[in-house]
Amino acid sequence: MHDPRKDHMDAVYQILRYLKSAPRKELIFRKNGHVSIKDYCNFDWASCADDRRSTTGYCIFIGGNLVWWKSKKQPVVARSTAEAEYRAMTLGVVELLWLKISPH
Template sequence: MEQNHRLLSEGPAYENPTRFRKFVGKLVYLAITRPELSYSIHVLSQVMHKPRAAHWDAVVRVLRYLKGCPGQGIILRATSDLRLRAFCDSDWAACPSTRRSLSSYIVLLGNSPISWKTKKQNTVSHSSAEAEYRSMAVTVCELKWLKRLLKDLGVTHKEAMELFCDSKAALYIAANHVFHERTKHIEADRHSVRDAVQEGLIVTRHVRTTEQTADIMTKALGASAFQYLLAKLGVRNLHSPT
């Protein structure tokens, strides 16, 4: 999608809303195997009731991207070490109308993505650290569920699962055992992440913003950054020459 877009702002109405809803509905199903479409579909799904002309232009842009790489998808490698790693990120006050932040995470099994999500947070975050920490809490819940699922399939995961975040403030809150004024309104989330760290279920790691894989699911990126994170994500085009 176009960087610094204003698709959630007002504009001239689109003359064929049924057509818009039809195409966006199909893109929702396509996102099951194409994690790089999560952010675009998240934005377009919010305007299904009253699409604008700019929204249809964004749909055409997505379709043009899909036409250029029809064989692109996830590769599940046979040599995977079956270790769970997760990247979580947030975009503070991303929604211009409600000022709610956007959370996203992507979980890798080895080097292959198996679970991802982009969703607007339920409450307004007072700081970027709070938004990042709420994203960490949601990711921890997903990691716990995937670990139990792997156990039911006969795959044990004895080592701590790695959780990568690009916010040092959120990582400091997870490691700090003292409650203070900045964190009392996110006490439930703080307990869930802190307990998981103390029990050895997860280990938090800091990652640079340029290496944050989940960044592709929280905002519209430039072409170079988008392609770099896409390759880092493990998505490949099977039709491209080797």
């Protein structure tokens, strides 16, 4: 958001083209009477047999609506499941903090 590049805009255009080509599909955000933020994260320790790096995944819900999700390989090899789990939680918390401090 603070340093947009051409790749980011290309991704936005791809999403908009998809939505335009599928008019019966929609993004639904329900009013659930609360605006609580919840983060769920998971990891798969040393899931890649080639480089032994773990995979992290997390999703963020605001008011019960999914607003962000991501899955990616961790940048380093974790020595234990606990380390991989802490790295996964850290990525989710970073996104939560970004949501908290971003202007509304």
